[in-house]
Amino acid sequence: MPDPRRAVPRTDAVLAEPRIAKAAGTLGRDLVKAVVNDVQQAVRAGEIAPADVVDTVLARLPAGASSLRPVINATGVVVHTNLGRAPLSAAARDAVVAAAGATDVEFDLATGERARRGRGALAALRAAVPDAGAVHVVNNNAAALLLCALALAPGREIVVSRGELVEIGDGFRIPDLLESAGARLREVGTTNRTSARDYAAAIGPDTGFVLKVHPSNYRVTGFTAEAALGELAGLGVPLVADIGSGLLAPHPLLPAEPDAASALRAGATIVTASGDKLLGGPQAGLLLGDADVVERLRRHPAARALRVDKLTLAALEATLRGPQPPVRAALDVSVASLTERAEALVKSLENADAEVVASVAAVGGGGAPGVELPSAAVSLPARYAAALRTGEPAVAGRVVKDRCLLDLRTVRPEEDDRLREAVRRCG
Ligand SMILES: *Cc1c(COP(=O)(O)O)cnc(C)c1O
Numbered sequence: 001m002p003d004p005r006r007a008v009p010r011t012d013a014v015l016a017e018p019r020i021a022k023a024a025g026t027l028g029r030d031l032v033k034a035v036v037n038d039v040q041q042a043v044r045a046g047e048i049a050p051a052d053v054v055d056t057v058l059a060r061l062p063a064g065a066s067s068l069r070p071v072i073n074a075t076g077v078v079v080h081t082n083l084g085r086a087p088l089s090a091a092a093r094d095a096v097v098a099a100a101g102a103t104d105v106e107f108d109l110a111t112g113e114r115a116r117r118g119r120g121a122l123a124a125l126r127a128a129v130p131d132a133g134a135v136h137v138v139n140n141n142a143a144a145l146l147l148c149a150l151a152l153a154p155g156r157e158i159v160v161s162r163g164e165l166v167e168i169g170d171g172f173r174i175p176d177l178l179e180s181a182g183a184r185l186r187e188v189g190t191t192n193r194t195s196a197r198d199y200a201a202a203i204g205p206d207t208g209f210v211l212k213v214h215p216s217n218y219r220v221t222g223f224t225a226e227a228a229l230g231e232l233a234g235l236g237v238p239l240v241a242d243i244g245s246g247l248l249a250p251h252p253l254l255p256a257e258p259d260a261a262s263a264l265r266a267g268a269t270i271v272t273a274s275g276d277k278l279l280g281g282p283q284a285g286l287l288l289g290d291a292d293v294v295e296r297l298r299r300h301p302a303a304r305a306l307r308v309d310k311l312t313l314a315a316l317e318a319t320l321r322g323p324q325p326p327v328r329a330a331l332d333v334s335v336a337s338l339t340e341r342a343e344a345l346v347k348s349l350e351n352a353d354a355e356v357v358a359s360v361a362a363v364g365g366g367g368a369p370g371v372e373l374p375s376a377a378v379s380l381p382a383r384y385a386a387a388l389r390t391g392e393p394a395v396a397g398r399v400v401k402d403r404c405l406l407d408l409r410t411v412r413p414e415e416d417d418r419l420r421e422a423v424r425r426c427g
Pocket residue numbers: 140141142143168213214215216242243244245273274275284285365366
């Protein structure tokens with residue numbers, strides 16, 4: 001028996017192979033070397049023939065230096081938190097790439113002096129919501145709420161309805177976040193009913209602000225009542241409205257979803273929202289409202305720890321100024337055009353197992369609970385689900401009653417060709 005160890009190609013020799021050397025140029029030598037070492041180990045174990053080392057290494061090399069992989073979202077959940085929430089528009093992606101190097105995020109090219117950080121993104125947000133006296137952007141909506149608690153209610157009370165003590169997801173509870181900032185919660189009303197009088201009775205010298213939280217991921221129905229923002233505006237203390245989803249203006253398909261402009265007009269002092277839900281932009285926390293209060297938030301020492309980077313500012317500005325982002329397109333697209341795309345896909349698949357079915361998509365991301373978005377899907381046997389997830393490109397569908405549904409409402413039209421090829425490869 002020849003000793004397999006003798007036949008193992010040497011690391012240097014494998015790394016010198018032109019295609020592998022080229023990959024080391026883009027992926028980095030360490031990453032490629034780690035794959036080479038794994039494959040050498042497999043040769044020693046007798047799992048791979050020595051002659052196949054180069055091809056095996058090339059096949060196992062990742063597409064990029066990050067382990068994050070692009071996924072085609074065919075789940076029918078428009079804002080899918082586990083898939084990174086809102087996919088960016090092409091304009092926002094371009095803006096991120098352009099800002100990735102040295103960029104004038106905090107520099108005035110005309111004068112050569114320091115300039116206000118992210119002024120373009122802030123101006124775009126301000127222009128999108130003229131009712132806001134000023135705006136500020138932080139890391140996410142949780143950071144926006146934290147900053148409000150730190151700056152407006154340190155050691156003081158935040159008055160909030162018992163019906164709005166919300167857990168958003170993955171154990172994140174808004175009350176815990178606010179208390180971690182050193183504020184005390186003053187709970188008013190009951191789970192199903194809270195009136196403006198309940199708030200008014202709780203307000204006193206210790207009140208930092210009144211908080212209204214949009215219960216975005218559940219609904220209380222039946223014998224319920226809540227105070228309208230407008231009823232809480234004249235209570236003599238700041239009114240912070242967490243609207244969650246980031247709609248800047250009302251959306252006709254989502255009548256129950258609050259929006260920033262309406263909340264400000266109703267009398268909110270500050271509105272907080274996420275950037276990567278229905279706004280369709282990057283992860284960010286938006287703060288909009290009274291100019292003096294926004295300035296207090298901006299000047300708080302913790303604001304520095306919560307600030308966003310240049311990539312976020314670039315993507316946010318392009319989302320606000322550029323073409324409709326994919327999230328909005330996914331909400332607005334007609335069922336007829338989704339059905340047409342599903343039919344074209346099934347026809348070109350030439351796969352007897354594939355058929356077009358009606359489907360129901362959802363907003364997701366903790367937004368618009370109960371809103372059903374009629375949709376169309378390509379239905380395949382359930383075994384496709386795992387194969388598609390682990391394929392190239394990766395596709396996430398949804399398994400319903402032993403069928404794998406690929407819901408087209410969340411697939412961008414320009415992804416249809418890649419989706420078809422992905423299904424073909426699993427067939
Ligand atoms: C999603 C959500 C949050 C958390 O927002 P992040 O941007 O994920 O930090 C807070 N409040 C409400 C009402 C939400 O819907």
